[in-house]
Amino acid sequence: MNAEPLSAGGARAAHPAAATAPRKRLHTYGLPARSAAEAVGAFFLVFVGVGLAFFSATGSVSSPMGVGLAAAAAMVAFGYVSGGHFNPAISIASAAAGRTAWKALPVYVLAQLLGAVLAVALLWVVIQGVPQLADTRMVFSALANGYGEQSGAQFPLASGLLTEVIGAALLTAVFLGATSGRRPVVGAAFAVGVTYAILLTFLAPITGGSLNPARSSAVAFFAEDAALQQLWLFWAAPVLGALIAGLIYRSIDLTAADAARNDDDFEDVDGDGASESGTDTDIESAAGAGPADASGARTGTVAPGASARASANRTPDARNDDDARGFFNGDDDGDGDNNGGTPAGKA
Known part of the structure; x- marks a missing residue:
């Protein structure tokens, strides 16, 4: 039996089990499927959040905590299809960060709006059946976001704008950070859910x-009508905060990426303090060469097939990294670079 190949650090290279089905990347799902997942997730998030805000007098789970739990559950349930945004601000931040194609952004936002409107429409039907409530529009006016006279604590426009921008920037920053790299899906959903709950608790008054x-x-x-007149702030502030976080990321x-390229270009392979070209061939040649002669030059030749084996050892890790990033990061163009841009070599 052949031993498993060792990585450069001596650890055994991880190979996916033969019987394990490969995880689907986001770009393997069509845009209709991804937008449908976004609509369902947004429906869930808004139905729970607005519903709990109405029924909070019963002393059950608070509205912010309910939104946080709903966001975490929706990310785990539907994130593998669409990336788990369910919020136009998060979609905008993801596009600004280069993780979602700009051409997919309008479709995502429209799907999220449709899911949210359907959730509130169903709640309207439920609330309208309560005989003690004479005017359902007044109920939703109390549940609507607002500033000034429409704010629970009479906070002015400037306070509302500033806090919503900061809150949206923090939420989208946590989302982008939690869903990058090889972080566990449940851990990312937990981080985003907790952030939702904390920020909404702070912003509620x-x-x-x-x-x-x-x-x-x-x-x-x-x-x-007052809620519609103030609606502009609750688009402008989250969009601005999302753009700030997305562009920073x-x-x-x-x-x-620039630092990684520089490290590859100047690699001190033989430990003599000099910088050599950091190509794979040079590194593999140095690793496979024989002992140094009196002048310090490496002797010997690279073992046959060493370069191929090294490449094979690196491939599973790269593929696993792509799968981990691909759970939340959209590769909408199918070019494998997760940047939502044009594939290399194509116009």
Whole structure:
């Protein structure tokens, strides 16, 4: 029996089990399937959040905690299909960070809006059946986001705008950070859910807690005119916060990529303090060469097939990394680079 190949650090290379089905990347799902998942997730998030806000007087789970739990559950349930946004702000941040194609963004946002409106429409039917409530529009006006006279604690426009921008930036930053790299799916969903709950608890007395333009729009459509007049803030603030977080993460990713390229270009393979070209061939040649002669030059030749074996050893790790990133990060163009851009070599 042949031993498993060892990696450069001495650890055995991880190979996926032969009987294990490969995880689907997001780009293997069509845009209709991804948008449908976004609509269902947004429906779940808004139905639970707005419903709990109405029934919170019963002393059950608070609305912010319910939204956080709903967000975590929806990410685990549907995130493998669409990326688990369920919020236009998160979709915008993902596009700005280069993880979602801009051409898919309008479809995602429209799907999220439809899911949110359907959730509030069903709640309208439920609430309208309560005989003690004379005016259902007044109920939804109380549930709508607002500032000034429409704010629970009478916070002015500037306070509402600033806190919503900061809250959206923090939420989308946590999402982008939690869903990058090889982090467990449940851990990422937990981080996003807890962040939702904390931020909504803080924002509740200021604006009613939005962070989600789809939620704000759906409730405003069924509320009185004042809610629609103030709706612009609950699009402008989350979009601005999302763009800030997305562009910061995009710059970090580009900086990290440049640093990685520089490390590859200047690799001190033989430990003599000099910089050699960091190509795979040079590194593999140095690793497979014989002992140094009196002048310090490496002697011997590379073992036959060493380069192929090294490449094979690296391939499973790269594939596993793609699978881990692919759970939440959309590769909408199918070019394998998760940047939502044009595949290399194509116009």
